[in-house]
Amino acid sequence: MTPTVDELDVRLVELLAAEPRIGVLEASRRLKVARGTVQARLDRLVARGVIKGFGPELDPAALGYGVTAFVTLEIRQSGGHDPVAAHLSTIPEVLEAYTITGGGDLLCRIVARSNADLQRVIDEIVSYDGIVRASTLIALAEQLPYRTLPLVGKAARHG
Amino acid sequence: MTPTVDELDVRLVELLAAEPRIGVLEASRRLKVARGTVQARLDRLVARGVIKGFGPELDPAALGYGVTAFVTLEIRQSGGHDPVAAHLSTIPEVLEAYTITGGGDLLCRIVARSNADLQRVIDEIVSYDGIVRASTLIALAEQLPYRTLPLVGKAARHG
């Protein structure tokens, strides 16, 4: 299988990650390649889905949501996950949710304005009928902020 | 406390999230405000930290890392978390890590190319001296992809 990305792609992605606001032209200068090349590479990366988008990254903490928690939900067997996911999607504080191994449960990441507010959010979550139980882990500190850059380098080296 | 964001900020952020590649000028046309306003709002949002950046969002799955898992690490008491975090940061497959309530443990999100590869990653993680135990939850499906947009709207309404 052809490597998904090559060395130039990696340099391009890293450059864009470091200085997102530079344009294609500037990027081509930094990378010492023709502008068309950068344009083509970018298009290809987006087309392949390696780059999902360039949307603004929002910081919940800066919006006042300083408390992060991980909640494991136990689902009632009947009904399945989809209705539950639909319910979760209506709650803004639920940032993401995954089904995980171990009895058809869900793991979701939620945020809140305070510990008291966290209680409110959890109550809102468990208010749904199909949810049997919720167990919460509060995140105390972010030891390693979300990142994907090292992965690109590895993917390129791996081939 | 002054609301972190107002209604115009929300519309701006939502617009940028929907179509990240449009420029300031186009955004000002869509929002029916002056270009300078959009520029000022954007600068302010970035300065406040609400917008952390515009970097490319990478999809691990498109890079061949289709398996996601959440690993809870039990840390040896002495030594603290920092050395462990440093160790984790050297492993590209570890995308993020949080300290969580419940005995000084760590929760981290990792990815791998396959279940077999997952074993390799976990081995690499636990190879570190300060880690006593690791328990893994494999993500079966992404019920709710990571999102923060609804939160902005809520933050604005809340005031």
Place this chain on the structure above:
DNA sequence: CAATCACTGATCAGATTGCGCAGAACGACC
């Protein structure tokens, strides 16, 4: 060998950016 593909370096018109400025609207304050 010929075809295919990616990269280069260049051109072009049109659009966008960064920047500054004067005026108007708004709320806060005295």
Place this chain on the structure above:
DNA sequence: GGTCGTTCTGCGCAATCTGATCAGTGATTG
């Protein structure tokens, strides 16, 4: 009521960037 500070507007300019295209070149492949 008057004044100030802030924000938004609408405008203009020079400089830059974009999207598109084209011919030439080197590498790879069948």
